[in-house]
Amino acid sequence: MTGRSLWIMLGVTALLAIGIAWMRFNAPPSGNLAGSSLGGAFALTNQDGKPVTDKDYAGQYRLIYFGYTFCPDVCPTDVGYISRGLADFEKGQPARGARVTPIFVTVDPERDDVAAVKAFTAAFHPRLVGLTGSPAAIDAARKAYGIYAKKVATSDPDNYLVDHFAVIYLFGPDGAPIAFLPHGSTPADVTAMLETYVR
Known part of the structure; x- marks a missing residue:
């Protein structure tokens, strides 16, 4: 050479x-998720035991994460980052921040009853909504939002794990999908996504 x-x-x-x-x-x-078919109607129960549907969040941007409260690491980390990213956005943009509802949906309805979801969400953002429901209702929501989840057995049948797709979704006030962040995203990434899309 x-x-x-x-x-x-x-x-x-x-x-x-x-x-x-x-x-x-x-x-x-x-x-960017604009134009995708993700999302849709759901009928679940919130952390206060109240039946809710997707229509209860009409007019709000929705930060949605599917996980489970018994998760040893990924879910609490991701939900913590979502909460911190939203809190930082709210500090800089309070009016726009008020238009965002963070939502945690369980993929483990067998263990995640109302009490478990309430205890979990209380540890994070004060406006974090926790949703659970029957296995059939959770399966329907999961499939509508493109979330894979599968129970993984351990040596203790009561302490199984759930392998699942970990992603942070942003949906618009009309319920249409807008954008997503993959697992491993930081609070700053969440804030940046909200800065970009929430009006």
């Missing part, structure tokens, strides 16, 4: 690195 070829190769490599860095720091803060 000649000296000139080496310099050309180094130049191309440097340009690629700059391009990748630019995309990383200037890319939209979330994946």
Whole structure:
């Protein structure tokens, strides 16, 4: 390889690195869901034991996360990040923040009764809604929102795990899907998504 070829190769490599860095720091803060068929009607029970449907949240942006209260790590971490990201958004944009309802939906209705969901949500954001329901109602909601979930047996039958799709969804006031953040997103990512889409 000649000296000139080496310099050309180094130049191309440097340009690629700059391009990748630019995309990383200037890319939209979330994946866009506009036009997708995710979401829809649901009929569940909130953490206060009150029956609710998707229509109860009409007019509100909805930050939705499916998980379970017995989760040892992923769910409490993600819900904690959602709560902190929303709280930071509310501090800077109180009027816009008030238009966002955070919602936790269990994928483990066998153990996550109203009391379990209430205790879990109370540990996070003061406006965090917790939803549970019958296995059939939870399955219907899960499928409508594209959430995979499967029970994973352990040596203790009562302490099984649930393998599930961990994603943070943002839905609009009309119930239409807007955007999502994958597992591993930070509170700053949540705040950035809300800054971008909530009006």
